[in-house]
Amino acid sequence: MAKKSVASQRYLLINAGRLIDGRAKTAIPNGAVLIQGSKVVAAGRASAVRAPDGAAVDTIEYPGMTVMPGMVDCHTHHNGFGDGRPGDFVADVPDEVLALQSARNARASLFTGVTTIRENGPKAYTMLRLRESVNAGLAVGPRMVLCGWPVSIIGGHMWYFGGQTTGPTEVRAMVRRLVKEGADYIKVTATGGTTKTSYPLLPSFNVDELKAVADTAHGLGKLTAAHCTATQGIVNALDGGIDMIIHCTFRDADGKDRFREDIAERIGKQGTYVNPTLQVLRSTVWALERKKQERALTPNEQARLDFFQRNFDRRMEDCRRLVGMGLKVITGSDSSWTDYQLGNTVYEVECLTDVGFSPMRAVQSVTADAAVALGVDRIVGTLEPGKEADVIVVDGDPSRDVRALWNVREVFLAGKRVERGSDASIAATRQHPPSES
Numbered sequence: 001m002a003k004k005s006v007a008s009q010r011y012l013l014i015n016a017g018r019l020i021d022g023r024a025k026t027a028i029p030n031g032a033v034l035i036q037g038s039k040v041v042a043a044g045r046a047s048a049v050r051a052p053d054g055a056a057v058d059t060i061e062y063p064g065m066t067v068m069p070g071m072v073d074c075h076t077h078h079n080g081f082g083d084g085r086p087g088d089f090v091a092d093v094p095d096e097v098l099a100l101q102s103a104r105n106a107r108a109s110l111f112t113g114v115t116t117i118r119e120n121g122p123k124a125y126t127m128l129r130l131r132e133s134v135n136a137g138l139a140v141g142p143r144m145v146l147c148g149w150p151v152s153i154i155g156g157h158m159w160y161f162g163g164q165t166t167g168p169t170e171v172r173a174m175v176r177r178l179v180k181e182g183a184d185y186i187k188v189t190a191t192g193g194t195t196k197t198s199y200p201l202l203p204s205f206n207v208d209e210l211k212a213v214a215d216t217a218h219g220l221g222k223l224t225a226a227h228c229t230a231t232q233g234i235v236n237a238l239d240g241g242i243d244m245i246i247h248c249t250f251r252d253a254d255g256k257d258r259f260r261e262d263i264a265e266r267i268g269k270q271g272t273y274v275n276p277t278l279q280v281l282r283s284t285v286w287a288l289e290r291k292k293q294e295r296a297l298t299p300n301e302q303a304r305l306d307f308f309q310r311n312f313d314r315r316m317e318d319c320r321r322l323v324g325m326g327l328k329v330i331t332g333s334d335s336s337w338t339d340y341q342l343g344n345t346v347y348e349v350e351c352l353t354d355v356g357f358s359p360m361r362a363v364q365s366v367t368a369d370a371a372v373a374l375g376v377d378r379i380v381g382t383l384e385p386g387k388e389a390d391v392i393v394v395d396g397d398p399s400r401d402v403r404a405l406w407n408v409r410e411v412f413l414a415g416k417r418v419e420r421g422s423d424a425s426i427a428a429t430r431q432h433p434p435s436e437s
């Protein structure tokens with residue numbers, strides 16, 4: 001049987017009111033993207049984007065809309081339910097059920113325009129197996145950058161997902177094992193967190209152990225990211241040579257918030273990425289406020305609401321300073337952790353515009369910049385010839401108002417149009433603030 005040559009494959013031409021290619025500082029009016037197979041062949045002004053003479057072309061028109069790269073969310077928890085259940089509870093759910101929940105979340109991600117995710121804390125093999133299932137055509141989901149499971153100290157944050165380890169030698173072994181199992185990067189918890197047996201105000205791994213994580217991962221060509229909800233954890237992660245600081249909470253061991261400009265400067269100097277995770281705090285505020293509309297809160301719930309509101313306000317303020325200092329801040333939602341559900345990445349993008357990003361910079365932080373931060377920019381993040389055709393079409397102009405990213409009308413993954421189901425089912429994945437519900 002004769003093989004169909006690549007040149008004879010049909011082209012797909014997408015014409016739209018404007019193009020955001022992920023590189024240009026402004027949207028390009030009357031933009032077009034030409035796709036063949038899974039790849040972008042050309043992107044630019046419609047007048048300059050043409051298939052070769054005589055080629056078979058399917059053309060789709062999206063007048064008034066924006067064609068742009070699919071979103072890249074650098075921080076997800078696909079095992080999560082987003083209904084307030086803490087991680088300790090999620091970890092008690094059988095792996096098989098978590099894999100199914102992850103499959104459901106993966107659809108929510110993809111259908112809302114997130115075509116690449118970096119998973120930050122799944123249990124055991126759940127996400128590695130989900131990816132295999134997606135590749136085998138059994139499930140639908142975005143491109144996945146996986147950690148396998150997070151690396152933690154004994155009893156440390158997210159220990160329950162399977163990565164407890166002690167000392168540089170064990171840490172090296174764990175990193176090598178993760179890479180062997182298919183991990184694309186290494187997630188480590190440099191401080192405690194919401195995990196019951198952990199200490200969120202204290203560092204967990206020491207610098208020798210963090211160095212072992214970074215050196216071993218880098219030696220295998222993998223990047224690293226560290227969960228840091230205390231200042232000393234940030235410092236340790238920087239000393240260890242970790243590539244991305246997650247949360248980046250400037251909080252001392254006494255529980256007091258003290259922004260540290262000297263450490264922020266060091267983050268900038270080392271070129272370390274910051275993933276601030278803001279909306280995850282506000283989503284808990286929203287959940288408790290909604291409860292409060294229904295009934296009186298218990299004193300514990302009220303205290304929790306006050307804490308999360310204060311925490312959110314403070315972290316927004318700190319993030320504004322990081323953005324002002326020109327640090328490499330990128331979008332990563334942290335959904336579906338606690339109350340924040342997958343399918344709502346755009347809220348995190350909105351938070352970054354609230355702390356000083358221009359709409360276009362915010363768009364880049366969830367496309368081109370995020371792809372660079374994850375080391376997948378040769379494949380995705382912008383619409384350039386040779387890259388995978390992960391493309392979304394949105395109603396409105398996100399380069400003027402990022403809320404347009406809520407209006408995803410079409411998603412193409414590797415050049416294939418994604419069947420997303422009804423508009424109503426997609427709208428149902430959106431979480432609304434209590435005032436709007």
Ligand SMILES: [Zn+2]
Nearest residue numbers: 120121334337
């Ligand atoms: Zn997280």
